[in-house]
Structure formats: structure tokens, C-alpha cells
Amino acid sequence: MASAEAHLEVEALPHISDGDTNEIRAALEEGDLTAAATKAQEILANEEQIQLHIAVTGESGSGKSSFINAMRGLQDHEEGAAETGVTETTMECSPYPHPQHSHVTFWHLPGIGTPDFRPATYLKEVHFDRYDFFIIISSSRFTYNAATLAEAIQAQGKHFYFVRSKVDQDVSNERRLYDEEGVLKAKGKKATETRSQRYDEMAVLASIRQDCERKLARLGIRSPQVFLVCRDDFSMKYDGPRLLQTFLDDLPSEKKLSFLRPLAITSREVLRQKKKELMKYVWLKSLASCGASAVPIPGLSTAVNTAILVTSLKEYCWTFGLTEESLQKLAEQVNKPVKELKAVIKTPLEDEITKDVVIKLLTQSIGGAEKNPPFLLKSTLTFLALIISPVSAAISFPTTFLLLKNFLSDAADDAERVLQKALEGTTQKSHLWN
Ligand SMILES: Nc1nc2c(ncn2[C@@H]2O[C@H](COP(=O)(O)OP(=O)(O)O)[C@@H](O)[C@H]2O)c(=O)[nH]1
Ligand SMILES: [Mg+2]
Structure with a gap:
């Protein structure tokens, strides 16, 4: 089993300008989580606009x-x-x-x-x-x-x-x-x-x-x-x-x-790359969701912006082809009933992700986050290390971090099983999975 620290590690960081990095760092050093989260949201919004x-x-x-x-x-x-x-x-x-x-x-x-x-x-x-x-x-x-x-x-x-x-x-x-x-x-x-x-x-x-x-x-x-x-x-x-x-x-x-993002998953390599790139943004999304518009979740010791989390989980599903439409299209392509493809999926589909689903997943993550307090978020990445201490005051950051990271991994695993199922018995299999 992976160590507690490993659960909270990120593999790499996205490309962020020195100016943006310094702004987040300064906000966190002053304990201004709202300003740091607002900046994180701005960086994410800009990333989505890249042409x-x-x-x-x-x-x-x-x-x-x-x-x-x-x-x-x-x-x-x-x-x-x-x-x-x-x-x-x-x-x-x-x-x-x-x-x-x-x-x-x-x-x-x-x-x-x-x-x-x-x-x-x-x-x-x-x-x-x-x-x-x-x-x-x-x-x-x-x-x-x-x-x-x-x-x-x-x-x-x-x-x-x-x-x-x-x-x-x-x-x-x-x-x-x-x-x-x-x-x-x-x-x-x-x-x-x-x-x-x-x-x-x-x-x-x-x-x-x-x-x-x-x-x-x-x-x-x-x-x-x-x-x-x-x-x-x-x-x-x-x-x-x-x-x-x-x-x-x-x-x-x-x-x-x-x-x-728009690339069809036709090989394990495409899948791996999608996961790797999305993973780089997990900590920014976590930070963004703990910001200004975070609201306490009844019954949980955490305050988050559930809208950001809903959007993020939907994005993961969409990127991994876990939507009704994509599955339907794939089923037609490989001439198999869509039910067969859906049978190997464990996470909710894009269309099923709601605030309630997010709250359920938050409840599951909170236990993990409490067992792995943020100071355990060991990373060779010094920048990430910098944001740990100010955020450690809140349980929200590690909770959402775990939620997003685990969902992303699970969705990627689902996508792999779907592709495997889709190609079962076809001649394309050996070509694709080499
Ligand atoms: N068999 C086959 N035909 C193709 C392929 N790509 C294009 N064509 C055909 O070649 C013709 C010219 O293609 P088109 O994409 O319009 O070329 P363009 O003028 O460079 O835009 C069309 O009749 C296409 O259907 C291919 O990969 N295989
Ligand atoms: Mg043409």
C-alpha cells in the first residue's frame, strides 16, 4: 500500500509565470487564503482560454x-x-x-x-x-x-x-x-x-x-x-x-x-498523458475551491466552493470520455452495446455529477485528509511546500486535494477499462496496447 505521504503528492506542477507564483506565495505568507484562491482561479481561467x-x-x-x-x-x-x-x-x-x-x-x-x-x-x-x-x-x-x-x-x-x-x-x-x-x-x-x-x-x-x-x-x-x-x-x-x-x-x-483535452482516448499513452497533465492542476483547483466563495458544508468540518469541484469532476469525466454521448459514440464504433462499456465504470458519469455527489465524495475524503494532515504533504517541489503551512489551518485544502486526485485517478482507471472492453475481441487491440 502507498504511504500516507504518497497520497498527497503531486507529480509535477503546471507552467505558471514567476509573477503569478510570487503573488500566490505572498498571499499565503500573509495568511490571505482568499487572495491566493482568487489568483488560483484566475490562473485556471486563463489556462482554459489558451488557444x-x-x-x-x-x-x-x-x-x-x-x-x-x-x-x-x-x-x-x-x-x-x-x-x-x-x-x-x-x-x-x-x-x-x-x-x-x-x-x-x-x-x-x-x-x-x-x-x-x-x-x-x-x-x-x-x-x-x-x-x-x-x-x-x-x-x-x-x-x-x-x-x-x-x-x-x-x-x-x-x-x-x-x-x-x-x-x-x-x-x-x-x-x-x-x-x-x-x-x-x-x-x-x-x-x-x-x-x-x-x-x-x-x-x-x-x-x-x-x-x-x-x-x-x-x-x-x-x-x-x-x-x-x-x-x-x-x-x-x-x-x-x-x-x-x-x-x-x-x-x-x-x-x-x-x-x-479534445483528443479521443485511443491508446494507453494518450490516457496516461491526459492524467499527467490534469494532475498538475489539482493543487490549483484545490486552492481555488477553498477561497472567497467557500461555504461550510453542513455536518463536515470543512468549507469549500462546491461549484468549482462539480466543474472539475465534470471536466475529468469529459476528458476521459466518461459521458453518455462519448460512450454511445464509442459503443457504435466498436459495435457493442453501451451497457457493456458502462458495466466496467465505477465513478459517476459526467451527466451524474451534482453538488450532492461532491458532498458525498468530500465526506469520504475528509477521513483521509485528517489522517494525512497537510504538513505530511511532502514534496520535492519547493513551491508546493510553501503553500502548506498557511493552509494547514484549514482542513479544506487537503480534503479537496484528495477528492480531486482520487477522482482523477479513478476516472482514468475507468477510461482504461472502457477502452479495454471496447477493443476486446477486435484486431486493433494488439496495435493499441503495445
Ligand atoms: N482512401 C482515402 N481517400 C482519402 C483520404 N484522405 C482523403 N481522401 C480522398 O481524397 C479526396 C481529396 O481529399 P480532400 O480532403 O478534399 O483534399 P484537400 O483538397 O487537400 O482538402 C477526397 O475524395 C477524399 O475522400 C484517405 O486517407 N484515404
Ligand atoms: Mg479541402
Whole structure:
């Protein structure tokens, strides 16, 4: 069993400016919990406003609109989806905010296929400064225009990613050359360096990847990296999961949570990252809930702002897909009754979280908080250590801290069980859980 101290530890802290840190510290040193909590609320509100703008470029017909729809979890025919299969005629940039999380916007940039294409002019016209990073899509080999654009983006200090779309077509074209047993069909046709006698999908993918990377290297890109994707099951198949992970690794720490929030949980890694980022904010939320508008809870030796806690628990459920709507959608995707998925969930769903649920959870946490008084909140993080002594006067902080931390962990465990259940008996399982 974990030690008492471990229960109250946080793994890391969110990105907070020195100014904000000093303000909270000063307020706590003066014993002004209200001022510290107000500042915590302000930091949290600002975090929710962080915008992420992702530019998607490439030649006309390369799959930009389809990629944007896939990233937004929409089918091409669904309302609000980017129109696919249309010829681009203008230099317009079209914004596509995420349907449930409008702070993340994907931008469909104009095509880069024209002969008079000039990277510097193009980047100026599409408002280069607006974007956090660029995705350059091609459905075949990357062209000179794509390579020069990438160089111009890099020269101006931003990340770009080469994405090779429509890989499903390549795979099915190649598969057609083999019989049902996976043996090369054509009589007398010999296996070559890129085509083996027995069908091997990994080898097919590696060959496409290498071909694209070689071509880009010849066009002057140093150590190019190409991600193979297909619009269907984008985040689960081919290089989709690796691409999402790479975006995440490259994003500055203050933007990671904004990117992660709307991301569908398609792997244990996404789940782990969501939990990790949310965990960083637990202490700020606890502090915020003990502030000015905290009211005593009848029958409990604590005063908290239950509205903040209700919102936080709902946010955890929503981020982990523990809502009626998400579960319904997942059930349809994997063709299983939603009841089966719900059966493995132990925490309340987003729609069920009310003030009463929070009070019940507070009652459970209070025992733990009393056994683990705040001075036990040992952390190597000096900043957190600083807030302990003034807050130790109140039981509220450790109580809400425990409540949020435990609920977050439980919701993450539920999400893992749901995903496991959803994938039970499907072929995607081995791919996802490696
Ligand atoms: N099979 C397959 N077709 C795709 C994929 N991505 C796009 N397409 C098709 O390619 C065509 C052009 O795609 P679109 O997204 O409109 O490209 P855009 O002009 O770059 O925005 C459309 O008919 C899409 O349905 C994919 O991953 N697989
Ligand atoms: Mg388009």
C-alpha cells in the first residue's frame, strides 16, 4: 500500500509565470487564503482560454479537409465537417474549430501546387504568425514546393510535420498483388527489394515511408520524418498515434493540456498523458475551491466552493470520455452495446455529477485528509511546500486535494477499462496496447 505521504503528492506542477507564483506565495505568507484562491482561479481561467492553431497545408486533393475532419473526430458527411473533394480556387484560409473544444482550431490553408508558388509569399499571405505548427500533407511523394515550404517554416522557428495521406489505398493496391494466403500472385513475378514473396504490411508501410523520406532528403531536408495516415481510424492506425504523440512532445508545456483535452482516448499513452497533465492542476483547483466563495458544508468540518469541484469532476469525466454521448459514440464504433462499456465504470458519469455527489465524495475524503494532515504533504517541489503551512489551518485544502486526485485517478482507471472492453475481441487491440 502507498504511504500516507504518497497520497498527497503531486507529480509535477503546471507552467505558471514567476509573477503569478510570487503573488500566490505572498498571499499565503500573509495568511490571505482568499487572495491566493482568487489568483488560483484566475490562473485556471486563463489556462482554459489558451488557444491552439494548427495549420494544414499541401496540394489540392492531398487530403487536407479529410485530415482536419479526422482530427476533429468528424465523418466527412457530418454537420460542421470540412467539405472534401472540392477543387481549391482561392487563397483563403478556412478555420475549423474543434466541435467540443473551440480553443483548438485547425486551419485549411490554400494548396501549394501552383508553378508560381513562393514559400515566403505564401507564409505571409496565410498569416504565418497565427499558427502553433504546420502539417504538410501529400498523397504521393513530396514535391519541391513541400520541401521549400518546410524549410521556410523551419527558418522562421516553427515546427512542421510531413504527413503522407491515403495510405489505405497503397495498402489495398499492394494487397491485390497477393493471393488469399498472402503469396505473391503473378506467375513468374519475382520478389524485389521492396516486394516480398509473402505479403507483409509492415514492409509495405516501411517502403512508402522510406521512399518519401529519401525523396525529401534529395530535396535538401535533413533527416526527414514522414508519418503515414489514413482518414479512417486516423488516431488508431498506421502512424496516427505516433504523429499525435510527436505533436504533444513538441508542444510547449502550457499548451499540452489544450491539445490533449479534445483528443479521443485511443491508446494507453494518450490516457496516461491526459492524467499527467490534469494532475498538475489539482493543487490549483484545490486552492481555488477553498477561497472567497467557500461555504461550510453542513455536518463536515470543512468549507469549500462546491461549484468549482462539480466543474472539475465534470471536466475529468469529459476528458476521459466518461459521458453518455462519448460512450454511445464509442459503443457504435466498436459495435457493442453501451451497457457493456458502462458495466466496467465505477465513478459517476459526467451527466451524474451534482453538488450532492461532491458532498458525498468530500465526506469520504475528509477521513483521509485528517489522517494525512497537510504538513505530511511532502514534496520535492519547493513551491508546493510553501503553500502548506498557511493552509494547514484549514482542513479544506487537503480534503479537496484528495477528492480531486482520487477522482482523477479513478476516472482514468475507468477510461482504461472502457477502452479495454471496447477493443476486446477486435484486431486493433494488439496495435493499441503495445
Ligand atoms: N482512401 C482515402 N481517400 C482519402 C483520404 N484522405 C482523403 N481522401 C480522398 O481524397 C479526396 C481529396 O481529399 P480532400 O480532403 O478534399 O483534399 P484537400 O483538397 O487537400 O482538402 C477526397 O475524395 C477524399 O475522400 C484517405 O486517407 N484515404
Ligand atoms: Mg479541402
